[in-house]
Amino acid sequence: MSLKVYSYDLKLDVDFRNAVVRGREEVTVQGARAPFALDASTLEIESVSVNGKGVPFRLDKRRAKLIVRDVPQRKSVVGISFTKKVSDDVIFGLYKSKYGGDYILVTDLEPAEARTVFPCVDEPGYKAVFRLQVTTDSNLKVIANTAVESSESSPDGRTKTTFQQTPRMSTYLFFFAVGNFEERSLRSDGVEVITATRPGQAENSQLVLKVVADALADFQHYYDVPYPLNKLHVVALPEYHTGAMENWGAISSRESYALINENTAFAQKNRGAMSMVHETAHQWFGDLVTMKWWDDLWLNESFATFMGYKMTDRIRPEWGTMGVFLRDETFRAMEQDALSTTHPIQAHVRTVEEAMHIFDAISYNKGASVLRMIEGYVGEDAFRRGVSNYLRKFSFSNASGKDLWSALGKASRLPVTRVAREWLTRAGYPLVQVTTTKEGVELSQRPFRLAGKAPKGVWPVPVSMKCDGKQVSVFLDRKSMKVRTGAKSDLLLNAGRTGFYATLYDREGYERLAASFTALSPMDRAGVMNDLYLFLQGGLVEPEVYFRFVSLCGGTPDSITTETVAEQLTILDAIAWDSILLQRVYPRFYPPLIEKIGEDRRPGEPEYIGAAREDLTTGYALVDRAYAEKLASRFDHYSELDPNLKGAVAIGYALTYGEKAKPRLFDMVKTLQGEVDRAKIYGALCSFRDPETVEETLELGISGEVSRSDSGYPLLYGAFNPYVRDVFWEWVTRRYDAMKEMYAGSQQFYLYMSRVLAVCGVTDEAKVRRFISGKRLKEGGSSYTRALEHLAINAKLRRRLLER
Numbered sequence: 001m002s003l004k005v006y007s008y009d010l011k012l013d014v015d016f017r018n019a020v021v022r023g024r025e026e027v028t029v030q031g032a033r034a035p036f037a038l039d040a041s042t043l044e045i046e047s048v049s050v051n052g053k054g055v056p057f058r059l060d061k062r063r064a065k066l067i068v069r070d071v072p073q074r075k076s077v078v079g080i081s082f083t084k085k086v087s088d089d090v091i092f093g094l095y096k097s098k099y100g101g102d103y104i105l106v107t108d109l110e111p112a113e114a115r116t117v118f119p120c121v122d123e124p125g126y127k128a129v130f131r132l133q134v135t136t137d138s139n140l141k142v143i144a145n146t147a148v149e150s151s152e153s154s155p156d157g158r159t160k161t162t163f164q165q166t167p168r169m170s171t172y173l174f175f176f177a178v179g180n181f182e183e184r185s186l187r188s189d190g191v192e193v194i195t196a197t198r199p200g201q202a203e204n205s206q207l208v209l210k211v212v213a214d215a216l217a218d219f220q221h222y223y224d225v226p227y228p229l230n231k232l233h234v235v236a237l238p239e240y241h242t243g244a245m246e247n248w249g250a251i252s253s254r255e256s257y258a259l260i261n262e263n264t265a266f267a268q269k270n271r272g273a274m275s276m277v278h279e280t281a282h283q284w285f286g287d288l289v290t291m292k293w294w295d296d297l298w299l300n301e302s303f304a305t306f307m308g309y310k311m312t313d314r315i316r317p318e319w320g321t322m323g324v325f326l327r328d329e330t331f332r333a334m335e336q337d338a339l340s341t342t343h344p345i346q347a348h349v350r351t352v353e354e355a356m357h358i359f360d361a362i363s364y365n366k367g368a369s370v371l372r373m374i375e376g377y378v379g380e381d382a383f384r385r386g387v388s389n390y391l392r393k394f395s396f397s398n399a400s401g402k403d404l405w406s407a408l409g410k411a412s413r414l415p416v417t418r419v420a421r422e423w424l425t426r427a428g429y430p431l432v433q434v435t436t437t438k439e440g441v442e443l444s445q446r447p448f449r450l451a452g453k454a455p456k457g458v459w460p461v462p463v464s465m466k467c468d469g470k471q472v473s474v475f476l477d478r479k480s481m482k483v484r485t486g487a488k489s490d491l492l493l494n495a496g497r498t499g500f501y502a503t504l505y506d507r508e509g510y511e512r513l514a515a516s517f518t519a520l521s522p523m524d525r526a527g528v529m530n531d532l533y534l535f536l537q538g539g540l541v542e543p544e545v546y547f548r549f550v551s552l553c554g555g556t557p558d559s560i561t562t563e564t565v566a567e568q569l570t571i572l573d574a575i576a577w578d579s580i581l582l583q584r585v586y587p588r589f590y591p592p593l594i595e596k597i598g599e600d601r602r603p604g605e606p607e608y609i610g611a612a613r614e615d616l617t618t619g620y621a622l623v624d625r626a627y628a629e630k631l632a633s634r635f636d637h638y639s640e641l642d643p644n645l646k647g648a649v650a651i652g653y654a655l656t657y658g659e660k661a662k663p664r665l666f667d668m669v670k671t672l673q674g675e676v677d678r679a680k681i682y683g684a685l686c687s688f689r690d691p692e693t694v695e696e697t698l699e700l701g702i703s704g705e706v707s708r709s710d711s712g713y714p715l716l717y718g719a720f721n722p723y724v725r726d727v728f729w730e731w732v733t734r735r736y737d738a739m740k741e742m743y744a745g746s747q748q749f750y751l752y753m754s755r756v757l758a759v760c761g762v763t764d765e766a767k768v769r770r771f772i773s774g775k776r777l778k779e780g781g782s783s784y785t786r787a788l789e790h791l792a793i794n795a796k797l798r799r800r801l802l803e804r
């Protein structure tokens, strides 16, 4: 008989001011084997009983297990009394999310932190019912996965709140929060959607409230499975270590995602809304049906990622969200998946820690991109039906990737399992080379790598081509093939950009592409720039070819291409700020585009233009002194500016007034309420050319004086400022341990650091490598090995650009 966990009855007494929780728990299990062990960590266990009788127990701290001998195999109740003292220093598990002298006590339990809140079988496959009762001060509000069932005064004048029983669910999705909350709510298709914020912020949650309500309603149609609970919270947290989390019925989120409004810069607004839709997608895919084991974590995340964009595009078509998908998911994945440190999406995972290390941006971004490719392959309707059948079949239970492919295969009558296997079990992706011939073109494929030796292999590539205005589809499942295309005007591969491959043209191909460049769709144009940038990094095209196309982009103000290229130029500036080629291209790219879209919002313009405005103006302010000065003059009217322009104006002000600008900027970063607004000021403070200011900003980020969620901003912005690099790096090495401690083992720290590492050592690789070696390299796992490989590529690219 294998172990079954039926239920957790949790009675928690929360001493809020002292941040101590006294717990009384009853776990109902069947099939226990001696010695029976529950996961338990950082808990003090006072007593244990089995079926009402006190029994001896032992805490194995090293393995984080509570061992109880003699639990009978038959259905039995294990009773545990325990105490949890909340540490002041951590920002996950059960922690204090602090703000202005107060805090919210809140849980964040994925992947394996439930064991730090109550003893449990802390694996996703052991789904159980939760019955929760929380007693705490009457002036506080308690939020949990389910709605309140009853609430009564306890004899000591506090309040005892009992929550409705949850459906069967995994421990990592358990949630509760205690604090002073302000709420707003909306009914959506019979479900109450509620946002909860710290006092004074509720109005800023209205946009997310509407977005989540709309998404929830549309998901009920899309999945064709009713939302399994009767309420859904979004809890905005002033301190949060990642982005957001899909706790069932109670999404938790950092404030910058949940507190957005019509005045939030578009990119941030879109990102915030989209991540809330992502967490809403998980309420079914992840929460209702959960992966059997963490080896399918990638699928859980990839699916919600793809669906987050797709659904945002359905409910807010005017936002152009699928263009963002291309840039933030597909392009990002293509860059990382071309490193020798890449890995197949699918991997064998033994421990939770391994899953957290193995599944990274490659898994999620590429996974989401491959899902989009599979949707393209089977068709939107069959994809939806397959997903719906899968969710019905495995409701309140667990499933694996295999089950999804099989459901999609059945719905489409196509060999989805085979196609999925090819793309999931092999690392990397193909480069498709196009050679123009007399009769048409020859296509050939080879595995693409930015550096190092590429592996062998042939992918089944569905290629969609555009030739002379006609769409041609071919299936490239061997090394090369000839395609007769007739005439020879325009030519484009991967039209629509659903394919996960890069296209390299010959000289004639690039000439034809340049001639028709402005007529391409925005997604296609952005795709060309993505591939060219990869080839620039990999040394497959001359820098002049790339820069020629950057100049062409100056003539076509579409948002997605503009943002793609502006981001490339920002990275190039961080690694080769003194390159003449780069300095020459700036005036051909930035000013004509800024001129075309304008610095101020124009009546009737599509909202997504705002994101291009933000990238263009901040990018140009950082590299052109005269432009920075021009923007600085608008700082006096900062609060009235188009939010998309604010970041650039703050940078202009900083660069123009230097020392004189400091007090005001520091004052703003300490007093501004919104994280998004503060982020812009961090950007300005980190653009200073004097290293002391940047150092002060970095120090402020981890001082505790500002929200700990802020610490990533100075780190990332500072790393990209080439003028203060020595002092910046010295600070990072000196404060590395303090930062690490603040993140207490969270992957987020290594992700931030990996971005820092990849640019910081371009003039002295050895220095960075020396620091990130041994124990540190091991801790940072694949994030660090990848960052070091990226660093080598960046350093090489710098040398190539400076040779010219």
Ligand SMILES: [Zn+2]
Residues within 6 Å of the ligand: 246, 278, 279, 282, 300, 301, 304, 305
């Ligand atoms: Zn997710």
